[in-house]
Amino acid sequence: MASFAISASSQRACSSNHVTKKQPSQTRTGRSLGTKQVSNVVALNVDGQKSLDIVEQQDKSSKSSSRTSKPNVAENDDLDTQSSHPKFNDARWKNGTWDLNMFVKDGKMDWDAVIVAEARRRKFLEMYPDSATNEEPVVFRSSIIPWWAWLLHSYLPQAELLNGRAAMVGFFMGYIVDALTGLDVVGQTGNFICKAGVFVTVAGIILFRKNEDFQNLKNLADEATLYDKQWQASWQDQKPSGPGKKI
Amino acid sequence: MASMALKSFTGLRQSPQEQQHPHFIAQALPRQQKFRVSAAKTSPKLTNRNLRVAVIGGGPAGGAAAETLAKNGVETFLIERKLDNCKPCGGAIPLCMVGEFDLPLDIIDRKVTKMKMISPSNVAVDIGQTLKPHEYIGMVRREVLDAYLRERAEKNGASVINGLFMKMDLPRNFEQPYVLYYTEYDGTKGGVGEKRTLEVDAVIGADGANSRVAKSINAGDYDYAIAFQERVKIPDEKMVYYENLAEMYVGDDVSPDFYGWVFPKCDHVAVGTGTVTHKGDIKKFQLATRNRAKDKILGGKIIRVEAHPIPEHPRPRRLSGRVALVGDAAGYVTKCSGEGIYFAAKSGRMCAEAIIEGSENGTRMIDEGDLRKYLEKWDKTYWPTYKVLDVLQKVFYRSNPAREAFVEMCADEYVQKMTFDSYLYKRVVPGNPLEDLKLAVNTIGSLVRANALRREMDKLTI
Numbered sequence: 001m002a003s004f005a006i007s008a009s010s011q012r013a014c015s016s017n018h019v020t021k022k023q024p025s026q027t028r029t030g031r032s033l034g035t036k037q038v039s040n041v042v043a044l045n046v047d048g049q050k051s052l053d054i055v056e057q058q059d060k061s062s063k064s065s066s067r068t069s070k071p072n073v074a075e076n077d078d079l080d081t082q083s084s085h086p087k088f089n090d091a092r093w094k095n096g097t098w099d100l101n102m103f104v105k106d107g108k109m110d111w112d113a114v115i116v117a118e119a120r121r122r123k124f125l126e127m128y129p130d131s132a133t134n135e136e137p138v139v140f141r142s143s144i145i146p147w148w149a150w151l152l153h154s155y156l157p158q159a160e161l162l163n164g165r166a167a168m169v170g171f172f173m174g175y176i177v178d179a180l181t182g183l184d185v186v187g188q189t190g191n192f193i194c195k196a197g198v199f200v201t202v203a204g205i206i207l208f209r210k211n212e213d214f215q216n217l218k219n220l221a222d223e224a225t226l227y228d229k230q231w232q233a234s235w236q237d238q239k240p241s242g243p244g245k246k247i
Numbered sequence: 248m249a250s251m252a253l254k255s256f257t258g259l260r261q262s263p264q265e266q267q268h269p270h271f272i273a274q275a276l277p278r279q280q281k282f283r284v285s286a287a288k289t290s291p292k293l294t295n296r297n298l299r300v301a302v303i304g305g306g307p308a309g310g311a312a313a314e315t316l317a318k319n320g321v322e323t324f325l326i327e328r329k330l331d332n333c334k335p336c337g338g339a340i341p342l343c344m345v346g347e348f349d350l351p352l353d354i355i356d357r358k359v360t361k362m363k364m365i366s367p368s369n370v371a372v373d374i375g376q377t378l379k380p381h382e383y384i385g386m387v388r389r390e391v392l393d394a395y396l397r398e399r400a401e402k403n404g405a406s407v408i409n410g411l412f413m414k415m416d417l418p419r420n421f422e423q424p425y426v427l428y429y430t431e432y433d434g435t436k437g438g439v440g441e442k443r444t445l446e447v448d449a450v451i452g453a454d455g456a457n458s459r460v461a462k463s464i465n466a467g468d469y470d471y472a473i474a475f476q477e478r479v480k481i482p483d484e485k486m487v488y489y490e491n492l493a494e495m496y497v498g499d500d501v502s503p504d505f506y507g508w509v510f511p512k513c514d515h516v517a518v519g520t521g522t523v524t525h526k527g528d529i530k531k532f533q534l535a536t537r538n539r540a541k542d543k544i545l546g547g548k549i550i551r552v553e554a555h556p557i558p559e560h561p562r563p564r565r566l567s568g569r570v571a572l573v574g575d576a577a578g579y580v581t582k583c584s585g586e587g588i589y590f591a592a593k594s595g596r597m598c599a600e601a602i603i604e605g606s607e608n609g610t611r612m613i614d615e616g617d618l619r620k621y622l623e624k625w626d627k628t629y630w631p632t633y634k635v636l637d638v639l640q641k642v643f644y645r646s647n648p649a650r651e652a653f654v655e656m657c658a659d660e661y662v663q664k665m666t667f668d669s670y671l672y673k674r675v676v677p678g679n680p681l682e683d684l685k686l687a688v689n690t691i692g693s694l695v696r697a698n699a700l701r702r703e704m705d706k707l708t709i
Contacts, residue, residue: 119703122368126647126704129500131541132369134488140370141655142696154699227582227637231630233467233563234622 085128088121097140111149118142162205297322297609300602301427301447302405302595303412304454306334306389307588308574310396311348312451312595313405316602321609323405324445325397326412326429334389335476335553337510337517337585339493342382342671344589348596354391356513358383359493365539366654367498367647374657377664382671384493387588388513396592409434410443412454415463417568421614425450425569449569449613451598453591456556458576467563469578471556472505474585475529476519477537478512481547488543489516496520497650500535504644505585507536509543515550521585523559557585571618573598579625581633583640589673590629597621631675648697655693661686 092102098117103110118140132138174185177194188194208214298321302313305327313325339359344350360383361375401407409432416426425447430440452460456471481489489511501507507520518540520532537544558578565577573579574591581590598621603609605617643653656662661682668676 115700115703116707119700120707122647122651122700123704123707125368126499129367129498129535129538130369131539131543132365132371132496133542135542137371138369141658142651142700143655143692145696147692150696150699154702223641227560227634230469230560230563231626231633234561234565236563 087130088124088128090117090121092117093121096136096138100144111145112153114145115149115153166205292611293609298449298602298606298611298613299324299424299447300449300451301326301425301445302451302453303427303460304452304458304574304576305330305397305407306393306453306455306574306591307396308576308591308595309451309453310393310400310595311592312453312573312599313400313407314396314403315596315599317400317403317405319599319603319608321603321606323400324447325400325405325407326410326427327397327407328409328411328432330394330397330407330409331390332393334393335474335555336389336588337474337476337508337519338387338389338512338588339510339586340385340387340392340588341586341673342385343673344592345385348396348592350392350395354387354395355385356388357386357491357511359386359491359511360384361492363492363494364654364657365494365496366651367500368651369539370651370654372654372658374663374666377660378667382667383491384671386493386510386512392588410440412459413442415450415460415570417463421612424448449602449618450571451595451602452570452572452576453574453595455575456558458572460570461562461572461576464564464567464570466565466567466572469562470523470559472521472523472559472585473526473529473554474519474521474557475533475554476517476552477533477549478515478517478551478553479544479547480515480550481544485543485545485547486511486514486516494540494543496536496539497644497654498535498539499647500532501539502532504640506644507532507539509536509540516544516547518544521557529554557587565622566615566618568615569613569618571598571621579629581636583636583644584670586670594621594625597625629673632669632673635669635675642694646701648701649694651700652690652693652697655697656686656690659686659689 092099098114100109100114103113103117105113174188177188178184183191183194207217300316300321301324302309302316303326305313305325309325309327313323316323340350340355345352345355360378361373362384364372364374366372397407408429410429411432413428413430415428418425427445427447427450429443429445431443432438432440450460452458452464454460458466461467489509491511493511494509496507496509498507502520502522503525504523505521508518510517510519518533518537520529520536522529522532525532558575558580559582561578562572562576565572573594575587577594579590579594580587598618601617601621601624602613605611605613605620643649657666661678665676665678668674
């Protein structure tokens with residue numbers, strides 16, 4: 001059974017604590033191997049066949065050196081500090097929150113800069129996850145940024161873009177329909193078919209802004225009902241079977 | 248499974264059990280056999296003996312089931328393969344379990360009254376201020392809890408057998424018993440064990456995620472998550488921080504669809520994580536979890552590494568004939584929190600109660616209809632809980648922005664009160680409608696803010 005195998009292997013794993021250390025040391029040697037190979041490739045381009053042997057030898061030597069270096073790294077006891085990645089710091093990030101006084105521009109609060117700064121911090125942490133310490137807990141809450149700042153920053157530019165596009169499309173559609181049917185703009189707004197066409201277009205754009213949206217909505221519908229189906233599977237047998245199924 | 252048209256759940260309650268006499272078609276049996284199912288009231292009274300029921304698996308589900316059965320006059324056999332099994336488990340039990348199952352307070356190693364939720368960007372939120380002084384989440388050692396329930400079952404008259412269930416012969420007609428084949432161990436370490444058989448009238452499969460009983464009745468498979476956990480002994484001064492506090496870490500680095508945790512146990516902490524979709528990367532997620540908790544578990548020594556599958560949803564078939572599945576074998580683990588101990592014990596008890604009722608305290612033979620009553624009662628009582636947790640998981644464990652919103656929401660006192668009420672007492676309490684509306688607005692606000700930040704993040708490059 002899977003659980004027996006896992007517990008058996010984990011018994012072996014727990015006896016040798018440097019199992020967990022292998023991965024970082026491997027990546028480190030992997031990275032060094034990578035750089036060596038890059039330099040070798042460059043050498044290959046410059047020289048000819050002769051350098052191929054040198055390349056192979058260098059690869060072998062780097063591999064053997066990585067193997068000898070692994071036990072040295074693995075001797076470190078488990079759970080010791082190994083901060084090989086950069087930590088986030090920013091002059092405006094103090095004591096686990098953004099110092100809002102430092103975002104004042106021309107005497108007014110610059111919320112756009114706060115939004116961008118927080119986005120940068122989150123992106124940094126996503127790429128280099130850091131430990132959550134008790135000494136410097138993060139107490140920043142994004143709710144401190146007022147709602148209109150979000151609108152001004154992200155919603156309004158997008159709305160402006162969409163409105164601009166809609167206006168251009170509308171103007172040209174009006175021109176084309178006039179050329180085809182003779183209805184001018186005043187006549188088009190009175191016509192039921194034209195109005196229905198506008199309604200369908202607007203609804204379609206809201207729902208299916210991109211091509212993927214159609215598949216996304218379908219996936220969402222499936223996902224919402226899958227759990228229900230899994231629970232009701234036990235009640236499948238209860239349906240009375242037809243006369244043909246009597247055995 | 249998905250191709251068949253399913254009845255909506257509300258329709259299920261309208262179909263009365265007693266009037267239908269479905270012809271049960273067991274695909275496992277050869278064609279000549281016919282299984283006649285009828286209401287228990289017309290079942291023959293058992294002469295000279297009581298109903299015999301075997302409970303396979305001696306965890307919380309098996310122990311609770313065996314105790315209820317034995318207490319009410321049924322001849323019970325509890326078959327457990329490893330009596331000192333130290334199960335890999337979070338070990339958290341809700342407050343209601345202590346009351347409902349009369350657990351002595353010395354079983355509980357720690358009473359967790361505070362929890363910390365930590366978002367992908369390390370925003371830390373403390374929850375638990377709304378707990379009353381007598382409320383807590385109990386942390387237990389599984390070997391202690393399981394042993395206590397089994398001993399109580401034995402005291403009530405169940406026979407506890409140390410054996411490994413191998414397979415089972417399904418009966419050819421209604422009067423025939425189920426024949427179980429198991430290997431009995433006599434208690435000596437490394438003993439090979441003797442093959443034995445046992446004839447019983449009904450079987451409760453409580454043998455966990457890799458249930459053999461489920462295989463014998465072709466119950467079908469489920470999706471499962473892998474939970475990986477390391478027990479770490481940390482220095483005493485660091486242990487003080489975890490005195491009654493548990494931590495939950497969310498983030499793509501820690502798990503793509505679950506969470507990483509640090510739970511305090513009797514004298515050490517358990518650091519672990521789990522995943523459904525990226526099982527191959529579990530070691531990477533475990534490293535990330537340890538990295539996030541690095542400062543708080545610095546200098547600790549790993550004393551044990553363990554892993555276990557956790558079912559994500561019930562098996563397609565939870566009973567067949569007079570065999571019913573309970574607990575992990577049936578797949579009764581909630582989403583979002585991955586809680587299984589309480590539901591295992593409760594389902595074991597509910598199934599046993601259905602057997603007692605159907606057999607009138609062990610005097611009559613039961614049939615599948617009686618066991619279906621247990622399924623019906625279970626689904627009706629706990630379906631809202633499972634569905635709500637499923638929705639929470641789908642909404643809030645989707646992506647990093649959703650997790651940030653989740654942690655932000657947890658800072659709200661109303662949310663904390665509702666969460667703890669529903670977790671500790673296992674009832675979905677309708678809250679104040681005005682507060683619910685405020686909560687809905689706040690949730691949407693959090694999600695919108697987090698997604699707006701995500702769009703900003705996409706524009707940046709570091």
